Amino acid sequence: MIRFEYPLGATPIDPDEALGLIPKHISTQADLNAWEELNIVEGANWIARQKIIQGLNEGLVRELHRRMFNQTWLWAGTFRKSAKNIGIDWTQIAVALKNLLDNTSYQITNKVMSIDEIAVRFHHQLVLIHAFPNGNGRHARLIADALIVNLGGKRFSWGSNTAITNLDVVRQNYLSALRTADKGDIAPLMDFARQ
Numbered sequence: 001m002i003r004f005e006y007p008l009g010a011t012p013i014d015p016d017e018a019l020g021l022i023p024k025h026i027s028t029q030a031d032l033n034a035w036e037e038l039n040i041v042e043g044a045n046w047i048a049r050q051k052i053i054q055g056l057n058e059g060l061v062r063e064l065h066r067r068m069f070n071q072t073w074l075w076a077g078t079f080r081k082s083a084k085n086i087g088i089d090w091t092q093i094a095v096a097l098k099n100l101l102d103n104t105s106y107q108i109t110n111k112v113m114s115i116d117e118i119a120v121r122f123h124h125q126l127v128l129i130h131a132f133p134n135g136n137g138r139h140a141r142l143i144a145d146a147l148i149v150n151l152g153g154k155r156f157s158w159g160s161n162t163a164i165t166n167l168d169v170v171r172q173n174y175l176s177a178l179r180t181a182d183k184g185d186i187a188p189l190m191d192f193a194r195q
């Protein structure tokens, strides 16, 4: 079996979840990353065709995760059933997600803040819920991108527009902005999303 290596701020997979790996020929983390990337492209193509403002519901959130990881993990599109170092109590995921989706729809309808702020706050709250065993960061960035485009904005850059080429540094900046958002200040994450 493959030994998982975890990037900074990534959620370890528990052994039960690791049993759900679909491609049996994969034996290294690099192979897994490449395989996941290809699968994720299919999810990205799918979400780009959805009118997500009208359809912001649990079904859409889970279907995107399923399409991003359905050739990789048997549990793609299903909520986690164990505790992680990030994320709310797993028994509360469905309720917290419903709450977030309702709030976000309300913010969109009533234009209570800028569209960037709505989408970035949505991203942050979604990773905080941490609905899935893995892939939460990539899923929540993709759905925030689809949301901002549907709202008439430009896709986010998530730190890729700077002179910084070291991906570890970009990741550090992302995590640091998320931690600041955890404390209630969303501004650094909004900057990072457009950097």
Ligand SMILES: Nc1ncnc2c1ncn2[C@@H]1O[C@H](COP(=O)(O)OP(=O)(O)O)[C@@H](O)[C@H]1O
Pocket: 009, 010, 011, 012, 086, 124, 127, 128, 132, 133, 134, 135, 136, 137, 138, 139, 175, 178, 179, 182
């Ligand atoms: N302190 C934090 N607050 C909010 N979200 C966090 C924090 N630390 C990490 N995250 C989110 O969790 C993600 C890692 O979870 P994981 O399920 O492994 O996603 P992925 O597999 O896509 O990297 C990070 O990319 C980030 O979005």
Ligand SMILES: [Mg+2]
Pocket: 010, 011, 134, 135, 136
């Ligand atoms: Mg991960």
